[in-house]
Amino acid sequence: MRKAWIKRNRKIISGIFIFSVIFGIVGILMYNKMRTLLNYYVERQTAQQAEVLAQTTEKQFAAELRQLTWTADYIQYHEAERQDIVNTFADHEDKVSVGLLEMDGNAVCGEALDFLAFDGIRQSFRGEDAVSYSKERGLLFTVPVYRGRNVRYVLYKLYDTSLLYNKFGLSCHGGKGRVLIMDLQEQVIISSGNTAEDAAFFNMTEIYDGYLTMREQLQVLTSTSTHVETERESYFLFSAEIDDTDLILVGYVPEDVAMEGISYLVVLALWVFGLLMVVLVIGMVYLFGAEEKARESDELREAKLMADKANRAKSDFLANMSHEIRTPINAVMGMNEMILRECEQEDIREYAQNIQGASQTLLSLINDILDFSKIESGKMEIVEAAYDTASMLNDVINMVRVKADSKNLQFNVDIDEKLPSELWGDGTRDRQVIINILNNAVKYTKEGQVSLSVNGERSGADKILLEIRVSDTGIGIKEEDMPKLFRNFERLNLGENRNVEGTGLGLAITYRLVEQMNGRIEVESQYGVGSTFTIYLQQGIVNDSPLGDFQERYQLAMKRSRHQYRESFAAPDAKILVVDDTAMNLLVIEQLLKKTRVQVDTCLSGNACLELVQREHYDVILLDHMMPDMDGIETLKMLKDMKNNRCQDTPVIALTANAIVGVREMYIENGFDDYLSKPVEGNDLETMLKQYIPSEKMQIISETEQQIPVQSGQQNIKSDGDNADDVLQSMPPTAELKWLDIDMGLRYCGDSEEVYREVLQEFCDVEQTECCKIENAYERGDWKNYAILVHGLKSSSLSAGAKKLSDEAAGLEKSSREMQKEDALHKEEILAYIREYHGKMMELYRDSSNEGRRYLQS
């Protein structure tokens, strides 16, 4: 991995390396240059200091000479007293001698001196003041003593060598530097205090070389300094001429002392440069990284482009698929509806109902996918409106209870009685969400129970936070699978759940929907024990009156919402044209509109449509979009452009199985008036036609007219209930009871009406689930269970006073027990009997419980 990293970033590493080397070189060059410049600077400073030191010595010497000159002047004019003058002048210091010399070497006063030992004597005889030195004797100051314009004597003052340091010694740099005075023959005249040390110092080769360099420089400079590095330490040597003498001042100071303060500049610059370099390297790493990233992001962008393409392909695929699947479902469901409407044979109707169920499941799968495609493209809209809380919950429970029952799961419902009865929100989506979660719970629960509880918490004056909790005793979710839960197409634990149907989109859609409604979902689960999904949804309150006992309202709403097909209008004078390339679809629509007595013409292609419109006027044209040769949009265009068209102003409604997002806009943009999504549903179709068929041709069928039964009530369970309900409303509550014998019931209950009411309530409450169970057992031919259930019904109905039902149940119980015996004779006959009376009993059961409910309400 490390190797791979190095390989991948070889360019970066080599780049950084090269830059580091370059910066290193530049840094070293800079450092050297800086040292050179600083040394130069310090050298100049030191040289100036040397000059100042030399001037100090010059002043000292000048003072000595001035004193001598004064004395000499005095002697010139008082030659006779010269002895006394000289004696007076000599202050008799130890090792300091004063004297007066004559031309021939004799001393008029004081000690005679060797002329050759001191150059200064000769110079003074020419009339100059002079300072000269003899190693043996010391430092000699001489001045001429004139007689007239000629020099008569030389007056001298001699300091012994041992005195010189104390008298003329210099120091510099606070004692850290040393200063000496030498003659041109490198003879030390005034030491720095420690002669041996000075000698050792100047004996060092490097120092001596530095000294020679300075001597050379002194030919053109009055003072100079040079930087010398020895093994031990680095020094600045300095030297300056002492004017009017043949002496020079030489000194040295350790580098760190001379550079005090300035050396921080070097350190500072080095640090700054070093750190800058580090920063630069970091920056470079970052830049290279950024470049790498940019390259990666370029790749990503390309990948995203490809993914987008793929996604578009997916959307196209979804659209096509929806078309391809919806078209046959359209046919299946339409034809099935026909069967349900027209068939009077019970068993065929049952099959048709099964087909209906399966088709609806299939359609819901397709709808899932379409929902998902909407959400994916961000076009899923939340449409808020007032909705009836109970109705919404009813729908949910209705949907789920059937499924739960069919899996023999206990479905517990606990609805907070204080929930507002009317809420503001997207009821449809709320319902979808809850159903999805519940369906899921049912789907993944093999046995046990599924519970739904709905509670509300006020979160404002007219706001409520719904807490919808769905728990199950299902297989649960593994900890590690939790994050995948709401992902698209994700189906957990595929091995175990292979036989669970679904697209895997349910939870994903749910999650997105909830999110879009500003709600949230929480999941708790224990693998193998069960899961609890909690949905929180913020809803507005429209009607704050409490929901009350939900069970009760549920029953009421149930009755009201009982579905029954019923034509909503009749229009025998209206004429419409349906164009579709599939004959089956044409048939479906024809059949759906049969009862409305609308005249339906059909044709199979756009071309045929164009022919027809020239001959006939239609009130509405239904035009399929997807057709071979000429599609709906083209047909419409030709239609509108045609001159001899008798349907110039006829509304044209698009038929499409392509019911994806934005399709409506697309059709309207293309000149359609509206669109209908396939498979066409009776209600939708009629609503649409009502809208577009001219009103003068319409005969709206009122509520009462609708009561004309389409099918015989005997077979249509649902319509029966409704009819009963309607009939009831016109009856006084205490009217005679057809199916219930109240007196008998009371008898069974010890003549207590209260007890009887409870018993009757229970009887009514369990009716639906019991019905389901019995129907299930019947359908499966599970005669053992059937017998048990019917047996239960026999006794329970008796106590409720449903004598007739009890009798029927007793008969069926007997027959079903017969069916269980393997050696039973005339099985065929028995089965025929059961078949004949099962329906009758179920009908009785429903009628009896309905009557019971009415009784209870009264």
Place this chain on the structure above:
Amino acid sequence: MVSKKYRSLLLVTALILLAVILLFILFAGRTDREIEDKIGIVLSGSTQENGWNGMNYAGAQEACTSLGVRLLVKENVEEYSGQCEQAVRELVEDGAGMILLTSYGYSEEVQDLVKEYPDIVFNVNFFERQGGQLNTYFVRMYQARYLSGIIAGMRTESNVVGYVAAMPNNEVNRGINAFTLGVKRGNPNAEVIVLWTGAWDDKEKETTAVEKLVQECSADVVTYHQNQGNVVEAAERLGVDSIGYHREFEGCSPHYLTSVVCNWEKIYEEVISGYLKGRGNAAENYWIGMEADAVKLTPYSELVTDEIQEEVEKAREQILSRGGVFSGEIYDREGNLICDESETVSDEVLLEHVDWYVEGVDFYEESVD
């Protein structure tokens, strides 16, 4: 993605910047002497001349070389012709910070120029005109004259020594006096006859002068103070002893005894070094002599005997120890005491006030008359 073009542009910029940085590091704040010092010299004759001008030029050139400065030369600049002013202006324009004026007349000519160029250092090798920026430099030639005088005194048999001189000034007079003191030391009975030619470089006059001194005054040793060595040539022809000046003569008979020469390189080194040290305008005068090896006698001819040489050596030692040429009892021609027995004539007098001639100096005009 950074385009390739952009990247290469970036790289080139980086390289240029790097080069700039390196150049900056290498050349910024150079510690070397930035400006080359230039020094101008004005000569009245040619640089190739075998005498005063040639010697001056050679000495100055050598000094400049050893000190690392450049010498700008203006040769054949005639005195009192206005050429000197022009030459100085040109030299200043060429960047000379110091002008060496090597002829006596120049010092008079540049009096105004000196004021015009206060930043330029002028040096003249005559002492009469000094002060301000006009500095003087010379050698204690008199020391060598004195030594050569001892030789002449000990060599003369006619007790007459001839001295051809251009014109009287401090320098010439000092030379005549020192020479005469030397002759007297070598031979107390000898005298020196001076013949003025009135010109620094006039072969005919100089030759005639030698002939006159030898033939009319019976001088048997001659010396001179002229720019060139015409006197030596004439003496050779006449077969009398001669003592040269400025340079050593080659291919002469033993009658050519020695030459009084000075080491111009030494003096110019001192002068130029002083200028470089920034003392140029301190009106400092340079006067160095035998102790600095600035003046000497060239190797003697065989006619200079050991005895003579010993005496000369003794005198040299005295000069080096006590400095005495003008020391002890000295009277001038009029019998005035110039210096008492135990006195020494100070440099001040020697430099500026040699308007006297010591006892023993005679002048041709007087002696002929």
